[in-house]
Amino acid sequence: MSMEPQIGTAAHPLGASHEARFLDDLKSLDPGSRDRGVIRLHLSRLLPENRDKDSLRNAETVFEDLTRTRTAQLYRMRNSDLMVVFENHETATAERAMLKLLKLWERDPLIAKFKSDARKNRLSNWFDMKSDYDKLLTFAMRQAASSEKSVRKTLPELIAARELLRNSPERGTPLTPTELGKAEDALARVDLSSFTRRQPVCAFVEDGKPEIVFTEVFVSIADLRETLMPRTNLTSNPWLFQRFTQTLDRRVMAQIARREDRTLVRDGFSINVNVSTVLSEEFLSFDDDFAPSSQDVVLEMRLEDMFADPGSFAFARDFVTERGYRVCIDGLSLETFPFADPNRLGVTYAKLSWAQEMGAFIGTEQGQRFKEMIRERKKGRTILARCDSEAAVKVGQQLGITLFQGRYIDALARGIR
Amino acid sequence: MNQGARGYQETLLVDTLDRMRRNPEGRKVVHLRLSKLLPANRTPVRIKIVTRMFRTLESGRQVQIFSLTNDDLAMIVGGGAQRDVNNIIHRIRKLFEGDPLTLDDDQGNDRFVVWYDLQLDAAMAIHAAQQLRQEAQGTQPDATAPPLPTVTPAALDEIHKKLAFLNVVPFVRDQVAIRLDAETKAPSIEFYEFFLSVGDLQRVVAPNWNLFGDRSLFQDLSRTMDLRMLDIVLRHPDARGAPTLSLNLNLETIFTPAFASFLERLEQGQKVIIEVQAVDLLTNFNMYLDARNVLSSMGHAVLIDGLSTSALAMLDVALMKPDYAKIIWAPELLDMMDPATNQSAAFIVHNIGAEKVILSRCDSANALQWGLKTGISVFQGHFLDAYRKKAPAPQARANRLKQ
Numbered sequence: 142m143s144m145e146p147q148i149g150t151a152a153h154p155l156g157a158s159h160e161a162r163f164l165d166d167l168k169s170l171d172p173g174s175r176d177r178g179v180i181r182l183h184l185s186r187l188l189p190e191n192r193d194k195d196s197l198r199n200a201e202t203v204f205e206d207l208t209r210t211r212t213a214q215l216y217r218m219r220n221s222d223l224m225v226v227f228e229n230h231e232t233a234t235a236e237r238a239m240l241k242l243l244k245l246w247e248r249d250p251l252i253a254k255f256k257s258d259a260r261k262n263r264l265s266n267w268f269d270m271k272s273d274y275d276k277l278l279t280f281a282m283r284q285a286a287s288s289e290k291s292v293r294k295t296l297p298e299l300i301a302a303r304e305l306l307r308n309s310p311e312r313g314t315p316l317t318p319t320e321l322g323k324a325e326d327a328l329a330r331v332d333l334s335s336f337t338r339r340q341p342v343c344a345f346v347e348d349g350k351p352e353i354v355f356t357e358v359f360v361s362i363a364d365l366r367e368t369l370m371p372r373t374n375l376t377s378n379p380w381l382f383q384r385f386t387q388t389l390d391r392r393v394m395a396q397i398a399r400r401e402d403r404t405l406v407r408d409g410f411s412i413n414v415n416v417s418t419v420l421s422e423e424f425l426s427f428d429d430d431f432a433p434s435s436q437d438v439v440l441e442m443r444l445e446d447m448f449a450d451p452g453s454f455a456f457a458r459d460f461v462t463e464r465g466y467r468v469c470i471d472g473l474s475l476e477t478f479p480f481a482d483p484n485r486l487g488v489t490y491a492k493l494s495w496a497q498e499m500g501a502f503i504g505t506e507q508g509q510r511f512k513e514m515i516r517e518r519k520k521g522r523t524i525l526a527r528c529d530s531e532a533a534v535k536v537g538q539q540l541g542i543t544l545f546q547g548r549y550i551d552a553l554a555r556g557i558r
Numbered sequence: 559m560n561q562g563a564r565g566y567q568e569t570l571l572v573d574t575l576d577r578m579r580r581n582p583e584g585r586k587v588v589h590l591r592l593s594k595l596l597p598a599n600r601t602p603v604r605i606k607i608v609t610r611m612f613r614t615l616e617s618g619r620q621v622q623i624f625s626l627t628n629d630d631l632a633m634i635v636g637g638g639a640q641r642d643v644n645n646i647i648h649r650i651r652k653l654f655e656g657d658p659l660t661l662d663d664d665q666g667n668d669r670f671v672v673w674y675d676l677q678l679d680a681a682m683a684i685h686a687a688q689q690l691r692q693e694a695q696g697t698q699p700d701a702t703a704p705p706l707p708t709v710t711p712a713a714l715d716e717i718h719k720k721l722a723f724l725n726v727v728p729f730v731r732d733q734v735a736i737r738l739d740a741e742t743k744a745p746s747i748e749f750y751e752f753f754l755s756v757g758d759l760q761r762v763v764a765p766n767w768n769l770f771g772d773r774s775l776f777q778d779l780s781r782t783m784d785l786r787m788l789d790i791v792l793r794h795p796d797a798r799g800a801p802t803l804s805l806n807l808n809l810e811t812i813f814t815p816a817f818a819s820f821l822e823r824l825e826q827g828q829k830v831i832i833e834v835q836a837v838d839l840l841t842n843f844n845m846y847l848d849a850r851n852v853l854s855s856m857g858h859a860v861l862i863d864g865l866s867t868s869a870l871a872m873l874d875v876a877l878m879k880p881d882y883a884k885i886i887w888a889p890e891l892l893d894m895m896d897p898a899t900n901q902s903a904a905f906i907v908h909n910i911g912a913e914k915v916i917l918s919r920c921d922s923a924n925a926l927q928w929g930l931k932t933g934i935s936v937f938q939g940h941f942l943d944a945y946r947k948k949a950p951a952p953q954a955r956a957n958r959l960k961q
Contacts, residue, residue, distance in 0.1 A: 293852075322712035380778040450872065480877060
């Protein structure tokens with residue numbers, strides 16, 4: 142059964158928008174209303190003469206009984222394939238429509254041998270929305286992603302897109318230096334403990350039982366922003382935001398040092414730091430409190446920060462490694478992960494953020510490359526973060542990842558603490 | 559004499575050594591000449607970190623540490639701790655491995671660490687300590703003007719505003735990139751790089767602030783500098799008729815109307831190379847991909863700027879597929895020549911593509927020699943500026959095309 146994305150040379154004019162809509166509809170379908178069947182009609186496999194406009198329209202017409210009553214939706218793919226999503230109580234109608242199509246193209250070699258069974262033929266694949274949901278979602282994402290990539294934007298388009306983003310009111314006003322100054326002042330007064338979150342990083346061993354490796358202690362920037370500066374878009378300016386996080390780093394270190402939370406020290410914990418934070422007086426005082434047991438302290442640093450001044454990073458890394466800390470490269474995306482080689486950077490972990498698209502590249506060449514990369518980096522282990530579903534863990538495991546973090550893991554870990 | 563007095567630690571050192579000379583018991587003195595490190599490596603926090611690395615040995619009473627006025631470190635080390643101290647020193651050398659101080663001098667002497675065996679060289683050790691004391695007592699505290707305070711977020715908005723309305727034409731500088739013919743070594747101008755003299759700008763827009771003290775804040779200021787540069791750079795005499803010019807920009811600047819308008823004002827056939835920093839690229843990776851695509855579709859190019867030896871060792875630049883990569887010349891590149899490892903500089907250059915590499919800050923014939931041997935043919939730096947006069951004036955291809 143083929144779920145490979147297919148892109149014909151002449152894309153169907155509605156294809157790109159229908160593919161995007163198909164993905165949106167799948168995503169917004171709540172688990173309670175998955176009582177549906179899905180047919181993929183491989184119209185692209187028909188002989189060219191059977192694929193003219195009128196024939197393609199026929200494929201839509203046979204489902205009219207269902208589309209008219211809105212018990213089915215059709216989505217045209219760029220390669221002219223048709224996705225039919227129908228409600229399960231209409232299965233018989235859908236099967237009848239399918240038989241009509243087989244009859245219509247019975248001379249086409251694709252159909253020749255299999256023309257009497259609505260489900261077993263080479264023109265169609267049938268899916269059950271409930272049991273095949275992940276597979277369908279993966280397919281939809283792959284189609285939509287490849288559709289986006291095939292459209293290269295021009296400079297005026299990119300400028301317009303950026304201006305639009307900058308001025309979109311729901312994102313808030315961009316952070317200015319003055320605003321930053323105010324935020325830093327406010328930060329000095331606010332009690333951070335109500336914004337502090339903990340999230341374990343767990344190892345999944347063969348039998349599937351998670352084991353906590355360390356717990357990340359961090360401040361919820363979203364909640365903090367909501368309180369300190371609800372109308373400001375903190376992340377719109379990466380440079381000023383970085384400076385804000387440096388101020389935050391110091392507060393968090395001081396807070397941890399004060400609290401003397403023994404469970405943290407026992408289980409091991411991680412904090413987010415900038416390179417400049419490690420080379421500060423505040424870190425030296427933090428080190429006074431934690432260095433003796435620091436085998437269990439992980440410092441999470443961002444890749445871009447490491448390369449802001451690679452010499453300082455190398456110094457900081459050697460210093461903290463010497464003191465017994467471990468370093469984790471934080472906040473990696475699919476795009477930046479290949480550049481964050483823990484062996485080359487001399488660190489222990491690299492943390493990749495889960496993204497829906499990852500499901501789509503299992504079995505693809507890109508997926509294979511990722512898998513190899515993760516295997517080669519055995520020493521610098523990969524953590525898959527932001528896992529919000531079992532699917533994320535499954536995909537991660539298929540890529541050879543053994544360490545996980547995220548809302549889904551939180552739920553599992555509550556049972557083992 | 560109280561602890562705050564000038565030369566207190568040095569006096570303590572001299573006195574302690576004097577007491578010990580009759581009964582050295584296998585003790586040695588070690589002098590770490592941290593004061594000779596490059597200023598960038600000699601920050602107070604780094605000195606503190608180095609000192610701290612020995613502190614755990616202090617509790618066993620085997621090691622006595624003296625933090626000297628000039629940032630040097632002296633330690634009296636008992637026989638039982640000398641191996642530990644040596645190990646730590648070894649690691650400290652690694653921390654400063656980019657600093658020339660950790661390389662031996664021409665005679666093969668260690669310039670960073672000096673050991674004295676109190677059994678044999680007590681007199682020399684005491685003499686050295688006395689000299690240090692004399693120097694410490696002679697130093698005038700606050701002899702120089704206090705350094706400018708690092709710019710604050712609150713002050714930065716005002717500086718942005720000043721910069722936005724300042725005529726920056728007088729602050730534009732340019733430097734050539736020279737291509738040397740592989741056979742004949744004949745020079746020709748590859749492109750002109752334009753930039754704003756930030757030191758001069760600072761004196762005008764922020765005379766009371768140190769703009770470089772906080773990297774993030776400086777980076778934010780550079781966004782406004784970018785826009786000013788795009789506005790006026792084409793008025794520079796060297797920019798007229800130059801077939802290729804390069805500019806240092808933030809990636810986000812490429813996606814502004816100011817950049818589009820700059821491109822419109824280029825002469826026909828004029829090519830632009832945009833130099834971006836690795837930190838910017840890793841912060842905005844998708845922007846980098848967009849920039850590379852969109853620039854190359856218009857015949858322009860992206861260059862990854864400022865690649866130091868440590869950046870090269872840690873980052874797979876080839877994987878970023880830039881049009882050009884600019885490597886900063888440093889003598890350590892010579893040590894990275896072992897072709898057996900895939901971290902050697904030659905291997906890295908080869909992977910990126912030697913024809914895409916520009917060797918910058920070349921200050922000696924060694925730099926050129928190394929570059930040419932590695933297959934690099936485009937160079938930048940003071941050593942090359944002499945070629946600027948010799949090199950043929952840029953062929954005004956743009957003008958010719960128009961005629």
